Amino acid sequence: MKKIPKQEYTAEFKALAVKRIKDGLTIGAAARELGLIDQTLRNWVKAADAGKLSGAGVRLVTPEQMELTRARAEVVRLRREVEILKKATAYFARDAL
Secondary structure, three states: OOOOOOOOOOHHHHHHHHHHHHOOOOHHHHHHHHOOOHHHHHHHHHHHHHOOOOOOOOOOOOHHHHHHHHHHHHHHHHHHHHHHHHHHHHHHHHHHO
16 A cells, blocks of 8 residues: 655645634534545644644744754865865876876
């Protein structure tokens, strides 16, 4: 059996789905209308009531984490540049002989 890939929904989509439930539509009817599983919609309503409804891939990032990520990316870039320079130096040193 083939595994079905996980769906990711935006925060706006989730909020609109929860709003339909709050407006009086039943969970089963709203789930069928939106192409969702009933339990998924129940989880979103529960999260919205707790104030924790978020979209796909949403996570809080601190400034320190952003700086660390930027520094790591710069280290990787600089290492690649050093590797290129080493190869270029070896290439030109061989041609000079």
